[in-house]
Amino acid sequence: MPNCPSCESKEVVKKGRIHNGKQNYKCKACGRQFVEDPQQKLISQQTKDLIDRLLLEKIPLAGIARVCDVSESWLQDYVNRKYESVPRQVEVSFKKKGRLTIQCDEMWSFVGAKGNKQWIWLALDVGTREIVGVHVGDRSEQGARQLWASLPDVYRQCAVAYTDFWDAYALVFPQTRHKAVGKETGKTSYIERFNCTMRQRVSRLVRKTLSFSKKLENHIGAIWMFVHHYNTSLHV
Structure with a gap:
């Protein structure tokens, strides 16, 4: 030895x-x-590009390490730096002032343990299907306020917002432009469909998973990375 x-x-x-x-x-x-x-093993840019794409699929980090023939410790460090660099604001196409419609919803997730709930608040433009607002936090009035603050100015000025009946929305969104509706109306179907898509694509959001987030910053970074990818794919 x-x-x-x-x-x-x-x-x-x-x-x-x-x-x-x-x-x-x-x-x-x-x-x-x-x-x-x-x-010292040098990781090629081609491998890094592949890892970036795999991070957008329902694959745990251990699986990505095996596929790309890299160590889990190197991959974890790469992922930490990647998620830290992801912009924390929406990038959407230009909108003129006028009638805009958004759908909003909140989705349950957790970090570290199921007792540490982290709610993902999202807003989707009905016309373009872009995600135009994002916040990760608790399911309180403050969470709704942060979602509202994440919207580009034109949406805060003009958009009619359809939400579920969660009280926090009514405390924050302008009363004249806030419409609380049930699922049966179909007025929140687009955002509910996006929630399903994101839960199936981001492994740490699957309800029964061994790939859950252990670090809040990575949890938030993974969500933002997928949102940016999703919005970009709408214009390809």
């Missing part, structure tokens, strides 16, 4: 293999894990 590179201890045991098949070792004295003759 090789000596530990950190403390030079000889109390070393085998600890499985890393992604490329090399033997992994663990030092019983200091806990360091290492391989003999480690070599």
